[in-house]
Amino acid sequence: MREPPPDRVHHAFAELTESIDPLLRPPGVESVRETVRRRRQRRVGGVAAAAIAVAGVITLVRLPLMEQPAANVAQPPTVGGTAAHPSVLLPPYAPPTSAPTGPATSPPSTTAPEDDAPDESIPPTQPDGAAIPPANCVSEVIAAATGSQLVISAGPVCPNAEIVVSWVTYETQRDGSQTLFATERHTLSAREPRVTTTLRESSVCVGPWYVLRSNPSIPLIIAAGEVAPFPGDSVLASEDGEICLR
Amino acid sequence: MPDKLDFAEFYAAWFRTLTHQLFAHTGDLAEAQDVVQEAFCRAWPRWSTLDDPGAWVRRVAWNLATSRWRRARRLLHLTRNVREEHAPGPGPDAVALRAALATLPERQRQAVVLFYLADVSIAEIAELTGAAEGTVKSWLHRGRATLALRLTDDDVHASPEVRSA
Numbered sequence: 001m002r003e004p005p006p007d008r009v010h011h012a013f014a015e016l017t018e019s020i021d022p023l024l025r026p027p028g029v030e031s032v033r034e035t036v037r038r039r040r041q042r043r044v045g046g047v048a049a050a051a052i053a054v055a056g057v058i059t060l061v062r063l064p065l066m067e068q069p070a071a072n073v074a075q076p077p078t079v080g081g082t083a084a085h086p087s088v089l090l091p092p093y094a095p096p097t098s099a100p101t102g103p104a105t106s107p108p109s110t111t112a113p114e115d116d117a118p119d120e121s122i123p124p125t126q127p128d129g130a131a132i133p134p135a136n137c138v139s140e141v142i143a144a145a146t147g148s149q150l151v152i153s154a155g156p157v158c159p160n161a162e163i164v165v166s167w168v169t170y171e172t173q174r175d176g177s178q179t180l181f182a183t184e185r186h187t188l189s190a191r192e193p194r195v196t197t198t199l200r201e202s203s204v205c206v207g208p209w210y211v212l213r214s215n216p217s218i219p220l221i222i223a224a225g226e227v228a229p230f231p232g233d234s235v236l237a238s239e240d241g242e243i244c245l246r
Numbered sequence: 247m248p249d250k251l252d253f254a255e256f257y258a259a260w261f262r263t264l265t266h267q268l269f270a271h272t273g274d275l276a277e278a279q280d281v282v283q284e285a286f287c288r289a290w291p292r293w294s295t296l297d298d299p300g301a302w303v304r305r306v307a308w309n310l311a312t313s314r315w316r317r318a319r320r321l322l323h324l325t326r327n328v329r330e331e332h333a334p335g336p337g338p339d340a341v342a343l344r345a346a347l348a349t350l351p352e353r354q355r356q357a358v359v360l361f362y363l364a365d366v367s368i369a370e371i372a373e374l375t376g377a378a379e380g381t382v383k384s385w386l387h388r389g390r391a392t393l394a395l396r397l398t399d400d401d402v403h404a405s406p407e408v409r410s411a
Contacts, residue, residue, distance in 0.1 A: 008397050009390065012343040013362045017266040019340045020275055026261045027283050029254045035287045147291025206288050206306055242309040 040146060139163055141188065143211035143237040148201055152186065152211060152236070153194035163188040164215040165236070169199055171207045171244045176224030178241075181207055183218055205244035211237040253293055257286055260300055263364070267304070268311050270359045273348055281310040304364065305374060308356065346396035350389055357382055358389035 137158035143165075144151050152165050166185040170178035182200035199209050212218075214234045222229040261282060268278035285307035289299060296302050347355050353375060360366040360374070368386070372379045 009343075009362060009393055012340060012393075012397055013270070016270060016340040016343050017363070020266065020269055021262065023275060024262055024265055024279065026257075026265075026279070029257045029286075031283070032253075032257070032286045032290050035283075036290050039287075147293075148295060149291075203302075204305055205309060242306070242313045244309060 040144070137161075139188075141165060141213050141236055143167075145199065145209070145211075145237065145239070148199040149196070150199050150211065151194065151196050152188065154188045155193055157188055157190040157193045159190055161189065163213065165195070165211065165213050166215065166218070167197070167199055167209060167211045168218050169201050169207055169209045170222065170241065171202045171205050172241050174243060176243075178208060178222040178229075180218065180220045185215070202244065206241050207244065208241035209239055210235055253290060256299055260303060261286070264304060264307055267359050267363045268307055270344075270347055270363055271308075271355055272311055273344055277311070282307050284310055308374070312352070342396045343393070346393045349396075350392055353377070354385040354389045354392075357385040358393070361386055 137156065139154050139157050139161055141152065141154040141163060143153075150167055152167075154163050157163060164185060164187055166183060168183040169181045171181050172178050181202050184197065184200070186195045186197065188195065201207060201209070210230060212230055212234050213236050214231075216230050216234045219229060264282045264285070265275075265278045268281055269275050272278055272281075282303075285303045288306050289296060289303050292302075293299065347358070350358065356375065357371050360371050361368070366374070368379055368382050371377075372382045375382065377385075
């Protein structure tokens with residue numbers, strides 16, 4: 001097979017680059033910074049919107065319970081009862097005569113239990129005398145990534161609750177499947193409601209990553225075309241990656 | 247946060263050369279600029295952690311170009327529309343080169359572009375593409391042969407073995 005004269009090929013490449021140079025319009029560093037800033041804001045906004053939506057759904061789900069006569073919980077919780085498990089405190093047919101007269105006497109313990117709430121009973125007051133945390137305590141968790149820096153925070157974390165969160169990174173293969181690259185698990189608590197960590201990413205690719213809650217199983221390989229590799233309510237944040245040429 | 251001046255210098259030093267490479271690969275200047283800019287956007291938040299930012303951005307830009315090319319190809323397949331060409335008005339050799347590059351298989355074209363435009367060694371191309379060095383040499387050899395068909399009139403008209411290669 002005959003090869004072209006090297007000078008000719010080099011010349012052609014040089015001509016090609018020279019021909020497009022006058023047409024190049026580098027958007028510039030400021031554009032890079034602005035794009036990154038905008039994406040970060042959008043991501044945070046998206047997470048906040050998702051948190052609000054989740055809170056809204058939870059409120060709607062609990063609404064029927066909230067409308068139950070609050071007399072059921074007007075009395076202090078008993079030793080056997082738990083604010084986190086109002087169904088224990090709540091007789092199915094409470095006498096309406098003992099209903100409270102105002103919202104102040106209607107503690108939110110009538111709401112359904114939250115997954116992250118503790119299993120054991122919560123005393124009426126904290127050891128330090130602090131007020132009883134709301135029995136309908138809902139721990140909202142948000143995650144925000146800046147490059148590979150990841151911050152996961154919960155607020156509030158219900159007393160004694162432990163919220164398992166994790167991040168997982170993948171490499172996207174040529175066939176579109178994703179191969180597990182790294183993962184790490186953290187536990188958020190009232191004492192440590194926030195964790196700052198680093199997404200361990202492939203050094204050669206920008207792969208997809210996910211921040212997860214509730215400790216779902218993490219597949220080693222996500223098949224091409226799989227659009228929901230994790231239960232929807234477990235994904236706190238995620239970002240797509242690109243095919244890894246390696 | 248990355249150091250602004252360093253990143254700006256890096257951007258200035260790499261944007262054009264990367265765009266040249268991606269343009270040679272994709273044949274679309276707007277697409278080439280877009281993927282290079284996107285690669286810089288991916289690099290900026292990671293700037294302080296990148297050991298070899300040039301190689302990293304180049305790789306990400308190529309990955310992006312490949313991903314988008316696949317998506318575009320799927321879209322083309324679905325819509326059967328002809329993709330708009332952005333011809334910048336180059337000289338005859340450049341036109342012939344673009345046409346020749348367009349006929350090369352994707353990985354062959356990548357190898358040729360990296361070799362000629364990015365001065366990347368065969369070993370580095372092998373590492374970048376995940377192929378064996380022998381395979382890369384083969385791609386380069388075939389790629390040059392195809393370029394010969396387009397760039398060397400004598401070869402086109404007088405070399406049946408090249409034409410059939």
